[in-house]
Amino acid sequence: MTEQPLKISIRGLKKSFGAKEVLSGVDLDLEEGKSLVIIGGSGTGKSVLLKCVLGLITPDNGEIAIDGVNILKLSPFERARKTRQIGMLFQGAALFDSLKVWENVAFRLIYGEGKAHGPSRNAAMDRLAQVGLPPEVGDLSPNELSGGMQKRVALARAIAADPDMLFFDEPTTGLDPITADVINRLIVDRVKAVGATAISITHDMVSARKIADEIAMIHQGRIVWRGPASEIGASGNPYVDQFVNGRAEGPIKMSLKNT
Numbered sequence: 398m399t400e401q402p403l404k405i406s407i408r409g410l411k412k413s414f415g416a417k418e419v420l421s422g423v424d425l426d427l428e429e430g431k432s433l434v435i436i437g438g439s440g441t442g443k444s445v446l447l448k449c450v451l452g453l454i455t456p457d458n459g460e461i462a463i464d465g466v467n468i469l470k471l472s473p474f475e476r477a478r479k480t481r482q483i484g485m486l487f488q489g490a491a492l493f494d495s496l497k498v499w500e501n502v503a504f505r506l507i508y509g510e511g512k513a514h515g516p517s518r519n520a521a522m523d524r525l526a527q528v529g530l531p532p533e534v535g536d537l538s539p540n541e542l543s544g545g546m547q548k549r550v551a552l553a554r555a556i557a558a559d560p561d562m563l564f565f566d567e568p569t570t571g572l573d574p575i576t577a578d579v580i581n582r583l584i585v586d587r588v589k590a591v592g593a594t595a596i597s598i599t600h601d602m603v604s605a606r607k608i609a610d611e612i613a614m615i616h617q618g619r620i621v622w623r624g625p626a627s628e629i630g631a632s633g634n635p636y637v638d639q640f641v642n643g644r645a646e647g648p649i650k651m652s653l654k655n656t
Contacts, residue, residue, distance in 0.1 A: 403465070404429040404562065404594040405450065410459035411618075412445055419445045420456065421618030432588055432595040434609035434626070436602070436640060438649060442618045443598040444488075447564055450596075452480045463562075481509070484560035484593075488567040490551040492539040499525070499535035502554045510558065524553035527590075528583055545576035549583065556587050563588060565597035569604045581607040602641055605629070614640065616649065 403426050410423040419442045427433050435443050448454040450461055452468070460467045468476050492501045502521035506512045512520075522535050528549040539547060548568065555563055568584060569577035581604050588595045588608075599605050605612055606626050613623040614637050622634040629641060639647030 402429050403427065404431075404463065405596075406460070406462040406465075407446075407450070408460040408462075410446070410449060410456050410461065412442075412449060412454065412456045419618055420449070420459075423459070423615070423618065423620060425613065425620060425623075427594055427596065429594055430592055432585075432597070432608055432610045434597045434599060434605040434612045435615055436599065436605055436612060437615040438640065439600075441615050443615055444566060446615070447566060447596065447598060450480075451483060451485065451564065452476055481558075482560055483562045483564055484555035484558065486548075486551045486555045486563070486565045486568055488570060490539075490544075490547040492547060492550060492554075494539055496539075497535065498537050498539060498542070498550050501539065501550060502535075502557050504554065505558050520557060521553070524557050525550070527556070527587065528553045529579075544571055545573075545579065548572065548576075548580050552580070552583055552587065556591060559591060561591070561593055563591075563593045563595045565595065565599075565608075567599055567601075568597060569599065569601050574603075577601065577604060578607070584608050602629075 405427040407423055407425040410420050412420040423446060435446070437443050445454060449456045461469055463479055466479065468479050471479060499518055499521040502524055503517035506517040506520060507514060522532055525535055530546065530549055539550065542550065565584060569580055572580065585608050597608055606629065609626040611623060612626050612629050613620050616636050622632055622637045624632060629637065632638065635648050639649050
């Protein structure tokens with residue numbers, strides 16, 4: 398079987414904040430059109446890794462190649478243009494309360510690409526329909542929506558500009574199991590529909606199994622296991638086994654602090 402070209406290739410990525418090293422040399426490849434879920438405990442570097450690829454954080458060392466181009470060697474303008482290929486669903490939806498729903502969805506089209514309001518509104522309404530929301534939702538404010546509806550709007554915004562990469566940061570956090578399953582199905586459907594390469598980070602193993610082709614686990618700033626989603630339950634890796642089964646005993650030691 399012919400291998401797909403690499404969409405993202407990360408080598409030796411390091412990032413520290415003061416004396417704390419968060420990323421300790423991450424190596425990670427992702428083929429075009431694949432969906433990878435990164436799991437790991439709080440503070441293990443999942444969000445920092447995504448933000449480095451997005452260009453929101455500058456790593457201390459290493460390489461991040463998109464389509465074979467090391468974006469860390471590009472000028473700020475060229476890097477921003479390259480990362481414009483990425484659509485992002487932020488944790489907690491992160492919608493702008495001062496804007497109507499359709500304006501949230503069309504935000505990048507209007508303010509990032511300079512498109513007119515009329516065509517942008519039409520595109521936003523089309524994306525809302527794709528995530529199962531009726532037209533009247535477009536004129537509501539985000540605070541009039543349930544948590545599940547806000548996540549749908551955030552997904553519509555992520556796909557608004559037809560990106561070829563999609564990032565999802567804890568897409569089901571705070572949702573009940575039924576609503577979470579709806580969001581998982583929409584993610585799978587939209588990723589396949591646009592043929593995007595996807596990276597998700599989550600603590601939710603039900604979600605991880607649902608949306609991933611492969612799962613990777615990060616611990617202490619390094620990838621300690623990677624494999625097909627179907628094999629996560631029999632990985633043979635003690636870190637993965639402890640995390641997946643939610644056991645207090647194991648190689649992952651949680652620091653408990655009195656407050």
